[in-house]
Amino acid sequence: MSILPSLLAVLACVCFVSCQSEEEIKRERYITEGILVYKGNCANCHQTKGQGLAALYPPIAKSDYLVNKNKVICLIRYGQQGKIRVNGKQYNRPMPAHPQLSDLEIAEVVTYIYNQWGGEKKVTDVKSVAPVLEQCRTELSNATMK
Numbered sequence: 419m420s421i422l423p424s425l426l427a428v429l430a431c432v433c434f435v436s437c438q439s440e441e442e443i444k445r446e447r448y449i450t451e452g453i454l455v456y457k458g459n460c461a462n463c464h465q466t467k468g469q470g471l472a473a474l475y476p477p478i479a480k481s482d483y484l485v486n487k488n489k490v491i492c493l494i495r496y497g498q499q500g501k502i503r504v505n506g507k508q509y510n511r512p513m514p515a516h517p518q519l520s521d522l523e524i525a526e527v528v529t530y531i532y533n534q535w536g537g538e539k540k541v542t543d544v545k546s547v548a549p550v551l552e553q554c555r556t557e558l559s560n561a562t563m564k
């Protein structure tokens with residue numbers, strides 16, 4: 419009897435487990451960095467627990483605005499002005515742009531927000547954030563040229 423099939427089965431299993439935990443390690447790394455980005459750049463308005471501040475700053479925790487992740491990615495870098503509605507309440511104060519944050523830092527803080535308050539359990543990879551940022555950069559520069 420050959421032991422090859424069972425050996426292969428064991429190998430496949432080991433790979434599956436270690437591949438999974440690599441993804442998990444990455445998620446934890448993104449979240450750890452994301453917390454720092456959040457504390458340094460967001461918490462003074464949106465507060466440490468993401469609960470927002472009165473009628474001034476909308477909550478991020480359980481915000482229904484999070485359904486549109488691309489919009490969230492863009493508003494972090496480019497800011498946001500005008501009326502917006504979050505969980506049925508209207509807000510209307512400018513949120514400043516954060517041009518100092520790198521694509522990776524934005525990916526990290528987005529991962530943190532969505533894992534902490536958006537019900538997700540996965541990484542928002544910098545590879546998926548970069549093209550979104552590029553897209554809204556062109557849209558915004560077209561809009562200002564009109």
Ligand code: HEC
Nearest residue numbers: 459460463476477478481483498499500509510511512513
């Ligand atoms: C100076 C205060 C301020 C800072 C700093 C700030 N925000 Fe905001 N943020 C706002 C305001 C005000 C709005 C609502 C904008 C409007 O009324 O159009 C907003 C809106 C949002 C929204 C969409 C609405 C919601 O609550 O879900 C998200 C998401 C968000 N901010 C995330 C962030 C993140 C992440 C950071 C840090 C990188 C950050 N903000 C830093 C003030 C701030």
